[in-house]
Amino acid sequence: MTDSTSYLFFTGKGGVGKTSLACATAVELADSGKTVLLVSTDPASNLKDVLESPVDENINSINGINNLFAININPEHAAEEYRNRVTQPLEGIATKDEINKIREDLSGACTTEIASFDEFSRFVSSESEGEKFDVIIFDTAPTGHTLRLLELPAAWSSFTDENPDGASCLGPTSALKSGKERYHLVVDRLRDRDLTTFYIVSRAEKASLKEASRTSKELKELGMSNQRLYINGVFKAIEKQDSLAIKIEEMANEQLETIPDNLKLLPSKSYPLLPYNVLGISKLRSLFNNELQKSISEKTISKLEVSTQVLKGIDQLVDELCMNQQNGLIMTMGKGGVGKTIAASAIAVLLAKKGFEVMLTTTDPAAHIQDFIEQLGEMPPTLTVERIDPKAETQRYMEKILLHKGKGQSEEAKKLIQEDLKSPCTEEVAVFHAFSKAISMAKRKFVVMDTAPTGHTLLLLDTAGSYHRDIMRNNLNAERLKTPYMYLQDPKLAKIILVSLPETTPMREAASLQDDLKRAGIKPYAWLINQSLSMLSGISDPLLRSRANAEIDVIHTIKSIHAERTYGIPFIAEKKLLPALLHEYYETSK
Structure with missing residues (x-):
């Protein structure tokens, strides 16, 4: 070096x-x-x-x-x-x-x-x-x-x-x-x-x-x-x-x-x-x-002493989500790699196992939802799985913007517009237009969505007067209309689950995302802590025991400062992650 x-x-x-x-x-x-x-x-x-x-x-x-x-x-x-x-x-x-x-x-x-x-x-x-x-x-x-x-x-x-x-x-x-x-x-x-x-x-x-x-x-x-x-x-x-x-x-x-x-x-x-x-x-x-x-x-x-962390499981989260409700929008949000997709998949399957009509959809470009669902072998009959293709939606949106803003501009000016449209915000705005359709379905069934736009994107749509105002202005029944943006602000209709790992950096990133959402008038429903070693008992490996111990302070901070409701998913070392996670809930619900 x-x-x-x-x-x-x-x-x-x-x-x-x-x-x-x-x-x-x-x-x-x-x-x-x-x-x-x-x-x-x-x-x-x-x-x-x-x-x-x-x-x-x-x-x-x-x-x-x-x-x-x-x-x-x-x-x-x-x-x-x-x-x-x-x-x-x-x-x-x-x-x-x-x-x-x-x-x-x-x-x-x-x-x-x-x-x-x-x-x-x-x-x-x-x-x-x-x-x-x-x-x-x-x-x-x-x-x-x-x-x-x-x-x-x-x-x-x-x-x-x-x-x-x-x-x-x-x-x-x-x-x-x-x-x-x-x-x-x-x-x-x-x-x-x-x-x-x-x-x-x-x-x-x-x-x-x-x-x-x-x-x-x-x-x-x-x-x-x-x-x-x-x-x-x-x-x-x-x-x-x-x-x-x-x-x-x-x-x-x-x-x-x-x-x-x-x-x-x-x-x-x-x-x-x-x-x-x-x-x-x-x-x-x-x-x-x-x-x-x-x-x-x-x-x-x-000098290691480990105490097991008690967190409510994802099954209890699902029980609360469907309490007195037959429909609604549930979104898992968080930074990449924290487990949003496994969380969304598990929530959707558990709701479907209770007999509810459920649509599971994703705006994630990697679209791992299908991989998880295929691990099950047999899908609950009331569950449907769809995917919003961010690439196709973004391309459609970019073409529309280029046509509008590039009119009469030089080639160099058009290049700038194109590069600006490569920002992460563009994909979020484009996807928002597409998942507006999915939101309307949540009035009739449960829609579980993996990945949602940030608070910045939602505010941008609202303050720029783009989507929200156009609809309000051009609809004769505006006072009775609920736009997708307003839908997300309604805690009875939309519930946002922030997913984090029990580590300092992912916790801070999720807290920052929560602040961003609150700025847009959207309050997350709960935090879901994924891959928690401290929820497991019987660990004998000293290194794992040490990592489990390090989680305790992070989880305490989440529960005491950031979240009104906190749930957990224990660490699972299996290739077929979804069946392994759902196994005990299936067993008890039979």
């Missing part, structure tokens, strides 16, 4: 261990004599906890290591400043509603990312104390969408000022602190193999590896090909008599054997799942030091 490039970027799905590996790398480089700056742009950053040292929006030295420094760029603050810079010149000119619409246009993930990139680009271009450091490490890298958008010449022309609806992600370029030249310099440096390395972090899990594969491909297409693959948290059983531990190890090995082809070409390293949380300099050093790792693990395991 001591021969590292000047700029190191760590990227990957939430909860894979990007921050731990970025911090451990920073410590190792600082120990080797280099002066290192660690920069985080993660909205749920826990750099302060991991480094056990004050970290804020200023460059601070880290306790215990003279030549290690860190800064946390708060993306929410950066995005808010960015929105203020856009709307300030319009005060007194535009109406309050128009300004609110522009602010909501600029409330998506893309704007937050661009605002963060605007901040940290100054470190890569050496214009913000960057020259003081031998190595700058970024915990969380920008996506390909952001980088492509900023590369388009049209993004820097007067087009954005003249056509504010043309680029909802970028907005007027006058709001950017950085200039066109600086961005070009930064992108050139990111492409330079001698200057920049991208570390793609994954777990030994299908969803995580798939995301890593997509990220690698996207970066390579942008000419950023100096990549490394880190597979983190690989489980190795300690107690060979623990059947659960042996099964988990076997399943992890199987996943690693089916690693995507493009990832096989990257130099890679794997790191074990540890029985302790990697907090503090000593534990960070242990990530790359086997002897230290062994010593800390033995101390941690020797």
Whole structure:
């Protein structure tokens, strides 16, 4: 590692261990004599906890290591400043509603990312104390969408000022602190193999590896090909008599054997799942030091006491969902990889087993629902399964927008509109139009939907006057009409289940999603904690016992701070996940 490039970027799905590996790398480089700056742009950053040292929006030295420094760029603050810079010149000119619409246009993930990139680009271009450091490490890298958008010449022309609806992600370029030249310099440096390395972090899990594969491909297409693959948290059983531990190890090995082809070409390293949380300099050093790792693990395991966590099961959640109700919309929401699909499938099957008419549908591009249902062999007769194809819906929506907004524009301007339409928000808006049809069915039966739009998308639809207002304005019976947006706001008709893992990062991401929904007037019904080891009794493997113990504080935080109702799904180490989860409920309901 001591021969590292000047700029190191760590990227990957939430909860894979990007921050731990970025911090451990920073410590190792600082120990080797280099002066290192660690920069985080993660909205749920826990750099302060991991480094056990004050970290804020200023460059601070880290306790215990003279030549290690860190800064946390708060993306929410950066995005808010960015929105203020856009709307300030319009005060007194535009109406309050128009300004609110522009602010909501600029409330998506893309704007937050661009605002963060605007901040940290100054470190890569050496214009913000960057020259003081031998190595700058970024915990969380920008996506390909952001980088492509900023590369388009049209993004820097007067087009954005003249056509504010043309680029909802970028907005007027006058709001950017950085200039066109600086961005070009930064992108050139990111492409330079001698200057920049991208570390793609994954777990030994299908969803995580798939995301890593997509990220690698996207970066390579942008000419950023100096990549490394880190597979983190690989489980190795300690107690060979623990059947659960042996099964988990076997399943992890199987996943690693089916690693995507493009990832096989990257130099890679794997790191074990540890029985302790990697907090503090000593534990960070242990990530790359086997002897230290062994010593800390033995101390941690020797003083371990585990209590079993009691959570209501998914069967009790279903009992409450259908209490005094024959129909309604149930949506599972959460970040990728937390188990939304298995949760939606289980809820739908349990409702159907009670004799209710149920439609199970998904807006997930990966569409794993069919895989889960096929595991059952026989489907309950009252259950139907459908799929909204996001690709087809998005294509239809993009063509409609391009026709409308691209009329009379130059080719360069059209390119900008096209790139802007590649943002995640576009797919959500397009899918919303499609699942409006599914929502109408929920007046007659239960509709269980895997994946739903974020609060930002819902607000965008409402404040932009697009769908909701058009219907209200053009319908003679508007006072009796309930639009899909209003339907989602009605807790009697729509119930949203937030799915999380019993780990800190997924919990923080789900809490952020909950805040986003509440901003749109939508209050989640319950939290469902998936893959909980602490719900199981009889675990003898010390490593699993340690992980189960670590869940207790997270679950307590969810129950006491975030959720009105909390349910759990125990950890299941089976290939046929849905039948295994439903087995005990089937047995008791016969």
